[in-house]
Amino acid sequence: MKSEDSLKTWQAKAVKLLAGLAIPVGILILWQVLSDMGRVNESIFANPFRIVESFETMIAKGTYFKHITASLIRILKGFTIGSLIGFSLGSLSILFKWIGYLFDIAIGLLRPIPPISFIPFLILWLGIGEKSKVAVITIGAFWPVLLNTMHGVKSADEKLLELGRAFGKDKRTILFKLILPSAFPSIFTGLRLAIGNAWNCVVTAEMIASSVGLGFLISYGRELSRPEVLFVGIISIGLVGFLVDTLVIRLQRRVVYWIEPQK
Numbered sequence: 001m002k003s004e005d006s007l008k009t010w011q012a013k014a015v016k017l018l019a020g021l022a023i024p025v026g027i028l029i030l031w032q033v034l035s036d037m038g039r040v041n042e043s044i045f046a047n048p049f050r051i052v053e054s055f056e057t058m059i060a061k062g063t064y065f066k067h068i069t070a071s072l073i074r075i076l077k078g079f080t081i082g083s084l085i086g087f088s089l090g091s092l093s094i095l096f097k098w099i100g101y102l103f104d105i106a107i108g109l110l111r112p113i114p115p116i117s118f119i120p121f122l123i124l125w126l127g128i129g130e131k132s133k134v135a136v137i138t139i140g141a142f143w144p145v146l147l148n149t150m151h152g153v154k155s156a157d158e159k160l161l162e163l164g165r166a167f168g169k170d171k172r173t174i175l176f177k178l179i180l181p182s183a184f185p186s187i188f189t190g191l192r193l194a195i196g197n198a199w200n201c202v203v204t205a206e207m208i209a210s211s212v213g214l215g216f217l218i219s220y221g222r223e224l225s226r227p228e229v230l231f232v233g234i235i236s237i238g239l240v241g242f243l244v245d246t247l248v249i250r251l252q253r254r255v256v257y258w259i260e261p262q263k
Contacts (some may be wrong), residue, residue, distance in 0.1 A: 046228035051235070054228040068236055071202055071213040074130065078137025079198045083191060086142045090149025091180070107147070115140040115197065116204045123209060133205040140197035148190025152183025188252040192245060199241050 028048050034040045035047035042050070058064035093099045115136055122132040180187075206215025214233045221230030 042227075043225065044227055046226075046231055050228040051231045054226075054232050058229075058232065064232070064236075067212055067214055067217050067233075068240065070210075071206065071215070072240070074133050074202050074205075074213070075137060075195075075198045078134045078201070079141045079194060081134070082138040082141030082198075083145045083194055085138075086145030086147075086190070086194075087149050087187065090146045091153060093150055093153075103146075103150070111143060111147075115143075115201050119205055119208055128209045133202065133210070136205050137198045137201045140201035141194035144193035144197060145187070145190040148186045148193070149183065152186025152190075153179050155183070155186065184256045185252075188248065188256065192248050195244055195248065196241070199237060203237065 031040070031045070032048050035042060035045070040047070046054075055064065058067075089099070089103070093103050118139060119132070119136050122135045126132040126135060202213065203215035203218065206213035207219040210216045214236055217233035217236075218230050221227060221233065
């Protein structure tokens with residue numbers, strides 16, 4: 001019985017995967033056909049075969065993994081720092097009301113400012129090296145985690161909190177045993193949004209001031225009028241972003257196993 005259920009589960013996953021691949025594969029086939037017919041300007045839109053050849057050449061030379069590793073390291077540093085700060089301050093703003101009052105004004109003033117607008121200032125302050133790039137990623141990852149942590153914590157069931165107080169639990173116990181577990185779905189939503197912001201920030205920062213990374217690869221392809229290289233960078237961002245988002249969803253399913261994560 002279990003083997004039958006397992007087979008049905010795998011069949012459902014296979015059907016879902018094939019359905020998801022239908023549109024991307026169809027676009028690639030149409031793209032290649034139109035290129036072969038001369039209906040696509042290949043100086044702007046390199047055909048899929050040229051893009052694959054560019055992938056193979058860069059992998060053979062070892063440059064591809066150099067670019068993708070540089071971007072991933074920057075994202076890992078900025079995402080980790082921004083998420084930890086956002087989660088910590090979001091939690092503290094509930095425990096200490098005065099912190100929450102301070103954030104109400106700060107959020108209203110600073111949240112509308114795009115993180116990438118800080119890049120010129122960060123370059124002047126921290127230089128053109130890694131610190132300025134990590135700093136802008138940190139800012140980009142900070143806001144989604146902060147806001148979603150605050151939302152999740154504020155949405156905690158009041159009956160649970162009253163029950164905890166009735167049993168004489170201190171603020172720390174109430175936070176870690178009652179509030180945060182109920183806020184996990186919102187926190188994971190913030191983490192997924194933060195990863196997307198981190199990619200936006202790192203690509204922009206690398207296009208402005210960098211000699212390595214996927215953002216630099218896109219800028220390099222544009223400057224030399226090599227669309228196949230440009231598309232290698234764009235496609236790589238999409239693939240890696242998809243894989244990272246999938247990992248976060250799997251982690252969410254293990255941590256918040258009682259709630260199906262949103263897709």
